[in-house]
Amino acid sequence: MTPRASESNASRPVAWMCAAFAAGALLHVDRVPLWASVVALGACAWRYAAACRPLQLPGKYQRAALAIALLIAVLATFRTLNGLAAGSALLVVMGAVKTLETHRRRDRFIVIGAALFLLLAACLDRQSLLRAPLYLLHVWLCCTALAVTAHPKQGLDDRAAIALAGRCLLYALPLALLLFVTFPRLPGAFWALPRQDEAVTGLSDTMSPGSITQLSESSDPAFRVWFEGDPPPPEERYWRGPVLYDFDGYTWRRRRFVNFVETPLEFEGPAYRYRISLEPHFNYWWFVLDTVKEPPQGPARVRITPDRQLVSAAPVFEPTTYEAVSHTRTRALGPLSTLARRASTALPPNRNPRTLALARSLRERAGSDEAYVEAVLTLFRTGGFEYTLTPPRLDFDSVDDFLFNTRQGFCGHYASAFVTLMRAAGVPARVVTGYLGGEWNPVGGYYIVRQADAHAWSEVWLEGRGWTRVDPTAVVAPDRLRRGIIDLLETGSAPARIIRRTPWLARVSQSWDAVNAWWNTRVIGFDFRTQLDLLGRLGIEATDWRPLGWLLAGGLTAWVLWIGWRLGRSPAPAPVDRLARAYARLCARLARAGAPRAPHQGPLAYAEALCAANPELGARTRPLLERYAELRYGGTAGNEYEMKVTAFERDVARLKVR
Amino acid sequence: MDAVQPLPRAIETLERIILGKPEQIRLCLACLLARGHLLIEDVPGVGKTTLAHALAHVLGLAWQRVQFTSDLLPADIIGVSVFDRATQQFHFRKGPVFTQLLLADEVNRASPRTQSALLEAMEERQVSADGTTYRLPEPFFVIATQNPHEQIGTFPLPESQLDRFLMRVTLGYPDAVHERELLRNGERRELLARLPPVLGPEAIVDIQRAVREVHVSDALLDYVQALTERTRTRTDLRLGLSPRAAQGLIRAAQAWAHLQGRSAVLPEDVQAVFPSVVAHRLERRDAADASGHAVADEILKAVPVPL
Incomplete structure (x- = not known):
């Protein structure tokens, strides 16, 4: 056997290399196409098998053909090589081809480097607490593979390599903490990624009650809220999201550019100060307690729209924390602008004719707008309407179908029907979507608002009072305000309900959520402002990143000296056998x-x-x-x-x- | 092992003659069992010659003694070709070097030419004269003595020559108890005549073979190399240890391990022989301290035993 052959077939380093790369590919298994994962695992298995027994690896031309074919496959799947998902898939398959041409030590270093890049991509992609141990294990695995590959003696056995890698990571830990705390997190960071390939989750900016026959009961968190002082009563915990103006008879849509001026507001009642930690939902809006007074302080560019939504300049791709002040009661100090009135009274012509007729007759009987609102609510209360999360599908004229036939629906149905009735009678009205309520977590001291708490309500313009919230759902199902949807519905088999009914399970679930909240706000949400706060607590008044740079340089020097001292103190290399x-x-x-x-x-x-x-x-x-x-x-x-x-x-x- | 049995007896016999020097006795024996030549260095009157005699006697070897003086010629040691009138031919008359054990007393008094003739014979274990090569007997040892403090009319051995001696042993003054015994019982050499030899040439060759069989592990070679490396990197030394010296160190350690009844060499064995093997090969640049023992001890302390 020639020395080169014996080197290329040393099966142990190859096994470690394959393990490191395969694990890196597995980190992306639910993000890249299935065939890419299969290619990666197959290549690793092939390479390892070739190291153990006489098995041919593909030749130069076969490898080139394979690489080109895989590149085309990635292009065909994503239609681009740009972006995280396409890039990860490309890295997975190209690294897989590279494992098939590892003959020398240098090649193995390259493949392990690719595995580390896969880890980096995974970290950019997702940073949830559950995945952190996976990332840690993978970096350990990669370091072990590096130790086995790099060690001059073949004598470094597996246990020693694992221990060596672990020790190296422990040595690196202070450096990691230092960089985490002091590396200046400048807003608009250069490492921000184009994320156009993400799927949109959570609340959307359209609402078609008629098309939904099963509402989500997802208990995924939407955001968490810490109140400074007393929280508002449950019936006032409306979390404002997109406001929908445009209705085509079936679907409500948000207006992308609200072009009317705002009517000045007077804020009444107590001010609520709170901090929200928003889960990523890949849209532009930030949720706030209705009605928000001033935009949150912070580096991100956020503005309050004339209809009191909070809209950010960039989509929410990662957990975001902000503070805001809201009042639950407001009063308009002026008349509604013409443009706004036009937008909030428009209805599609020739749609829902029975509803229009009903509105006209009800408005005629009621003396004023206020009395008309009452009359409609009375209709909902006494008209045999039923609250359900599994409503029947609605007809083309969805409001007619709902009001006169099915009479079953959830918040979206009631809000949609209510606003249509208002507009049909010339009363300005709009649909507001968001969340309602929130569940108290005693462990973390915050309210958690889940996807299942998504809600839609309406606002009508009443002269002298301005935009007034009217929640027709509350009339049909008064309990909806005080209890969450999961409590409300006795049917179904959501595991969340089982957890809720078992005290210790509930406790565990709350603790876990509190840990997650901590992770999101303190670790993921550790931003430039937090860094400056930290400096302030250390007694350094800083307005820009320079003190952080000095702190970083000082810490780096200390770490290098410490490592030098450690290495100098133990001249004997670690025992290897x-x-x-x-x-x-x-x-x-x-x-x-x-x-x-x-x-x-x-x-x-x-x-x-x-x-x-x-x-x-x-x-x-x-x-x-x-x-x-x-x-x-x-x-x-x-x-x-x-x-x-x-x-x-x-x-x-x-x-x-x- | 039957070869081990006579060894304790030989040591015991030597200890009865040379009082209070058990370590030096073992070192000398180890040197000879490692097929090395021995240099005994000390002031006069501490028993250098007695020790040499005792070794020769107890080992049961044929031995010759040569008192080195400044007018000693190489031929006086190696031998000379003389013309035989009866056969009308030159005939080589072998010198005193043709013996199993040569005692070279006060080796530093002879001229460098004579010294080098002896040292060449030591290294080659053969003598060339008039185009003929004569092999020296087996075993062949040289035990040389010298007095380091005598300066006038001496020719100190240069390092290259000192390297031919596997060990240099220093005796030093006896302690009070043993000196009293010496004073009471008188001349030790008379005692020598009454004691029977313990070993013989065959037994010694057997033991030497057994010494070569003593196992030397890779871990031990690591240690020896670390020690050797250390002598070469120290800046206060003129020269580091040569590979020949390192080989000698291992042979000496093998012999020491054998004397301890072990079948493998341990770092302790290397440490036991290290000062005697290397002290005369290491010379300080400042030369303030003539003895290399201190340096040898420093090196032993500074080099960790690999795990």
Whole structure:
């Protein structure tokens, strides 16, 4: 066997390399197409099999053809190579091809580097707490593979390599913390990624009640709220999201550019200050307690629209934390602008004719707008309407169908019908979507608002009062205001309900959520402002990133000095074989018992010194030291030697020093 | 092992003659069992020659003694070709070097030419004269003595020559108890005549073979290399240890391990022989301290035993 062949077939480093890369590919298994994962795992298995038994690896031309085919496949799937998902998929398949041409040590380094890049991409993609241990394990795996590959002696066994990698990571930990805390997190960071390929989740900016026959009962968190002081009562916990103006008879849509001016508001009642930690929902709006007074402080560019939505300049791709002030009661100080009135009274012509007729007759009977609102609410209360999350599908004229036929629906149906009735009578009205309520988490001291708490209500313009919230759902199902949807509906088999009814499970679930909240606000949400706050607490008044830079440079210097000192203090390289490790353990334990071995002492001289210093301990230790001398310096022979080393390890572990 | 049995007896016999120097006795024996030549260095009157005699006697070897003086010629040691009138031919008359054990007393008094003739014979274990090569007997040892403090009319051995001696042993003054015994019982050499030899040439060759069999592990070679490396990197030394010196160190350690009844060499064995093997090969640049023992001890302390 030529040296080169023997090097390329050293199966252990190849196995570690394949493991590192396969694990890296698995981190992306639910993000890249299935075939890409299959290619990656298959290539790793092939490469490993080729290292163990005589098996042909693909030749130069086959590899080139494979690479081109996979590139085309990625292009065909994503129609681009730009963006995180396409980039990850490309990295997965190209790294897989690279594993098939690893012959030398250098090649293995490249593949392990690709595995680390996969980890980096995974970190950019998702940063949830559940995945953090996975990332940690993967970086450990990669470091172990590096240690096995890089070690000059082939003698570094697996356990030693794992330990070495773990130790290196521990050494790197202070550096990681330092960089985490002090690396200036400038807003609009250059590493921000184009994310146009993401799927949109959560609340959307359209609403078609008629098309939905099963509302989500997802208990995924939408956001969490910490109140400063008392929270508002439950019936006032409306979390404002997109406001929908445009109705085509079936679907409500948000207006992208609200072009009318705002009517000035007077804020009444107590001010509520709160902090919200928003989960990523890949849309532009930020949820706030209705009605928000001033935009949150912070680096992100956020504005309050004339209809009191909070809209950010960039979509919410990662957990975002902000503070805001709201009042639950307001009063308009002026008339509604013409444009706004036009937008909030428009209805599609020739749609829902029965509703229009009903509105006209009801408005005629009612003397005023207020009385008309009451009349419509009375209609909902007494008209045989039923609240359900599984409504029947609605007809083309959805409001007619709902009001006169099905009479079953959830918030969206009622809001849609109510606003249509208002507009049909010339009363300005609009649909507001968002969330209602929130569940108290005593562990974390916050309210959690879940996707299942999504809600839609309406606002009507009443002269002298301005925009007034009217929630027709509350008339039909008054409990909806005080209890969450999961509580409200006794049917169905959501696991969330089981958790809710078992106190200790509820406690565990709340604790877990509190930990997640901490992770999102303190770790993921650690931003430039938090950094400046931290500096302030350290007594450094900073307005820009320069003090952070100095802190970083100082910490970096301290870390380098520390590492230098650590390395300089232990000139002896770590013992690489089992016997040496066991002996080192023995010596360390005896040293803790007050009888350290001088570095130049051989085992027998050490035994003599021990006997002189502590005869009892010396007598018990001497046989072990003699066995070590025999194993280390005597003739070594295969299997029997290994067994003796194992016995020695065991007896060292059993030795009672005190 | 039957070869071990006579060894304790030999040591015991030597200890009865040379009082209070068990370590030096073992070192000397180890040197000879490692097929090395021995240099005994000390002031006059501490028993250098007695030790040499005792070794020769106890080992049971044929031995010759040469008192080195400044007018000693190479031929006086190696031998000379003389013309035989009866056969009308030149005939080589072998010198005192043709023996199993040569005692070279006060080796530093001879001229460098004579010294080098002896040292060449030591290294080659053969003598060339008039185009003929004569092999020296087996075993062949040289035990040389010298007095380091005598300066006038001496030719100190240069390092290259000192390297031929495997060990240099220093005796030093006896302690009070043993000096009293010496004073009471008188001349030790008379005692020597009454004691029987313990070993013989065959036994010694057997033991030497057994010494070569003593196991030397890779871990031990690591240690020896670390020690050797250390002598080469120290800036206060003129020269580091040569590979020949490192080989000698291992042979000496093998012999020491054999004397301890072990079948493998331990770092302790290397440490035991290290000062005697390397002290005369290491010379400080400042030369303030003539003895290399201190340096040897420093090196032993500074080099950790690999795990």
